[in-house]
Amino acid sequence: MVDMLRVGVITSTHGLNGEVKVFPTTDDPARFKKLKTVYLEKGKDRICHEVESVRFFKQMVIVKFKGLDKIEDVQQLRQVSVLVTRDQAVPLEEGEYFIADLLDLEVRTEEGEVLGRMKDVLQTGANDVYVVETENGGELLIPAIDECRRGVDLEAGVMVVHLLKGLRE
Known part of the structure; x- marks a missing residue:
């Protein structure tokens, strides 16, 4: 399991006072209002920043980080991922998983x-x-529904699925 989860990507600056536009990659953009700190990931570097303010404009989240007060302070943040620690993540219901945890799982049939x-x-x-990458480099598309998903074992790194008729073709 990953220790950090991406909740957005900075797309551009907003105004002259150090605000940035964030495209939310979370199901609940309103969660930004509750964030006190986030990590900005550029390449292999992760830097913790305190969130000063959050507001919403159309489909974007406008974020101001404490100490970044001018456009020059945030211009280099374009295309930077906004991450939160797992303990800041939105609680999941039973049977729900973070996409980041599902990536690279081995996918097997019930047999x-x-x-x-x-x-x-x-x-x-x-x-x-x-989207399952098969051994021969092809792709198999499986709907993420209870009828197909039979079990997920994150510790073992395995997802068990039931293939509905016609999915393999």
Whole structure:
């Protein structure tokens, strides 16, 4: 399991006073209001910043970090990920998982056949879709529904699925 979770990506500066526009990658952008500190990840560097203020504009979150008071202080933050520690994460319901925890899991059928590794999770309107990279480099798309997902063991690094008829073709 990962220790940090991405909740957004800084897209640009906002105004002249050190604010940035953040594209939220969380299901609940309102959670930014409760954040006191975040980590900004650029390359391999992670720097902790205190959140001074948060407001919302259209689909974006406008964030001001304490001590970054001029546009020059934040210009280099474009395309930087905004991370939170796992203890700051939104509590999950039973059977829910963070996408970051599902990536790279081995995906097997109920019969034990290894289908491949979890490459991505597509978020669609109706339900998420698991993208499994198969051994031969292809992709298998599996709907993230209870009928298909039979079990997830994060400790063992395995997801067990039931393939509905027609999914393999």
